[in-house]
Amino acid sequence: MTPRAPIPDIDLDVYPPFDGFPREGLRFLRSLKRNNRRDWFEKHKHEYESFVRDPMLALIAALQPHFARFAPEFDLNPKRAIFRIYRDVRFSTDKSPYKTHVAAHFVLGGKPKGIAGSGYYMQIEPGEAFFGGGIYIPDSDQLKKIRRAIADHGDAFASIVTSRKFTRAFGALEGEQLKRIPAGYDETHPMARWLKYKQFFAGASWPESVCFSSSLVDRLARTGETLAPLVRFLNDAIAR
Secondary structure: OOOOOOOOOOOHHHOOOOOOOOHHHHHHHHHHHHOOOHHHHHHOHHHHHHHHHHHHHHHHHHHHHHHHHHOOOEOOOHHHHEOOOEOOOOOOOOOOOEOOOEEEEEOEOOOOOOOOOOEEEEEEEOOEEEEEEEEOOOOHHHHHHHHHHHHHOHHHHHHHHOOHHHHHHHOOOEOOEOOOOOOOOOOOOOOHHHHOEOOEEEEEEEEHHHHHOOOHHHHHHHHHHHHHHHHHHHHHHHHO
16 A cells, blocks of 8 residues: 655745644633633634634644655645634534634545545544544445455454554544444454444544643654554545
């Protein structure tokens, strides 16, 4: 499995160095949780922009050189990667207009965030920082292709998700599973355990204190590099 063509570098000079996520940003998100209203947000929007949005953009930009080394096919343009703070409340009983976290999603170059595929996700919220990767909601065709790849290349897949590096970082592969092996595969298939999965992802979380240092960049980069073989296996399977 070979990496895809690299994404052109972004202009890192546009973004300031990431020196840590400001404590004011976590305080803002805590306050937003208590005051999740448009009138309150409009009065404090400058705090969101200065202490939440802009530091997150700088963090994404700081990760770009690391991803260029181990996952050059991924788009780490900050403005495309960051999620908007506005919630889509059309189909939700919770009509709170704003998210109380800040997050970003890294997808293959040329793929919009709404297109399902294997990628990376990071989130910062009061109490926790999270970084994960994989595919959360594969469509039917993608799921069939992933299972076929696992069945045909079992040794390669197992070497990723059972490696010491992977299990030390994440414990185990996560995702919902079928109770029985899917149609078309025998219960005695050597990869039966993995063929039952309907989702394929892993991630790590840390206390919010890790956010306040520039060392967060290296922590996230190491986690992303550990996830890269899984993410690439899944995308190669989908591309077949």
